[in-house]
Amino acid sequence: DVVMTQSPASLAVTLGQPASISCRSSQSLVYRDGNTYLNWFQQRPGQSPRRLIYKVSNRDSGVPDRFSGSGSGTNFTLQISRVEAEDVGIYYCMQVSYWPPLTFGGGTKVEIK
Amino acid sequence: EEQLVESGGGLAQPGGSLRLSCVASGFTFTNYWMTWVRQAPGKGLEWVANIREDGSERHYVDSVKGRFTISRDNARNSVYLQMNSLRGEDTAVYYCSRGRDCSVWGQGILVTVSS
Numbered sequence: 001d002v003v004m005t006q007s008p009a010s011l012a013v014t015l016g017q018p019a020s021i022s023c024r025s026s027q028s029l030v031y032r033d034g035n036t037y038l039n040w041f042q043q044r045p046g047q048s049p050r051r052l053i054y055k056v057s058n059r060d061s062g063v064p065d066r067f068s069g070s071g072s073g074t075n076f077t078l079q080i081s082r083v084e085a086e087d088v089g090i091y092y093c094m095q096v097s098y099w100p101p102l103t104f105g106g107g108t109k110v111e112i113k
Numbered sequence: 114e115e116q117l118v119e120s121g122g123g124l125a126q127p128g129g130s131l132r133l134s135c136v137a138s139g140f141t142f143t144n145y146w147m148t149w150v151r152q153a154p155g156k157g158l159e160w161v162a163n164i165r166e167d168g169s170e171r172h173y174v175d176s177v178k179g180r181f182t183i184s185r186d187n188a189r190n191s192v193y194l195q196m197n198s199l200r201g202e203d204t205a206v207y208y209c210s211r212g213r214d215c216s217v218w219g220q221g222i223l224v225t226v227s228s
Contacts, residue, residue, distance in 0.1 A: 039214055041158075048208060048218040049150075049158065060216070092158055096214045100172040102148070102160040 002026055002098050006091075006105035012113040019080040021108045023093035028073045030097070037096035040069055040078045043107075044089040052091075053078065080110075088112060115139040117209045117219035124225045125199050133194040135209030135219055143167075146213045147185060147192040151205035152221075159205075163213055164192065176202075199226045 003026040013019045029036045040053040051060050053069035056076060066081040080087055093105040121133040135147070148163040162173045162183040171183050182195040192209060204226045211217040 037214065041215070043158075048221050049215070050218065051214070051216050054214055054216070090157075094158075094215065099213070100160075100163075101174050102163070102213065104158045104160065107157045 001101055002029070002095050002103050004093055004095055004103050004105035006093060006108050008108060009106070010109040010111065012111045013080075013083045014113045015085065016082050019083050019087075019110060021078045021091050021093075021110075023071075023076045023078070023105050025074045025076075025095055027098070029095050030073065035097075036072065038069075038071070038076050039094045039096065040067075041092045041094065042087075042089050043092065044086075047089075049092065083110070083112070085112060115211070115217045117211065117217060119207065119209050119219045119222040122207065122222035122224045124227065125196075126228050127200060127226055129199050129226070130195070130197045131199065131224060133196065133207055133209075133222060133224070135192045135194075137190045137192070137211070140211070140217070142190040143187050145211050147183075148210040148213060148215055149183060149192075149194050150208045150210055150215065150218075151203075151224075152208070153202070153205045156205075161207070162194065196224070199224075201226050 005024045007022045038056050041049040043049040052063050057069045068079050090107045090109050116138045119135045125131045149161040164171045164183045180198045185192040206221040208221045209219040
């Protein structure tokens with residue numbers, strides 16, 4: 001199984017400042033078709049998860065452009081350029097390249113300092 | 114609007130059964146795999162099962178194999194999760210999601226397994 005490891009586990013950020021979340025996989029997520037199926041999700045308090053980013057760096061419809069994804073192989077990053085109050089929540093990475101099982105990272109909790 | 118609505122959760126005794134349902138609207142259901150993901154209280158997300166567009170392929174996390182069955186009814190735009198031989202560790206909010214990549218999520222339904 002592909003193990004997804006996120007860091008840090010929690011992050012306190014000042015409003016308007018950037019935030020960065022790391023996700024590492026136990027093996028390369030480059031699939032035989034050349035794509036890398038690594039997604040990012042946001043879960044606000046009391047809400048369902050919402051996909052933000054798919055295939056490493058593609059933003060879903062309606063996702064603010066302050067969110068960006070990057071990375072390759074086994075190392076990936078979700079960046080928030082300027083944190084807003086509505087960004088509080090838990091962020092998860094998930095790989096869909098080598099499954100079953102589909103696997104999620106353990107989550108990173110983002111709070112406002 | 115693309116929407117998924119789960120139902121069928123509640124309290125079950127250890128060893129008991131529950132059947133979850135998820136109705137899709139706002140998109141062409143037959144174009145997508147469907148996935149169930151769960152979240153135990155205070156914990157992270159765990160993939161449970163998914164099913165191909167035509168129902169011909171199904172996959173499960175090891176911890177539910179032989180106990181849970183995923184199915185779908187494309188005429189009703191619905192996907193189901195039959196959960197048998199329930200255990201305490203199955204207690205979680207269960208989410209229905211679109212596709213293998215979970216592009217759309219339902220609101221979730223709570224399943225509690227307790228005597």
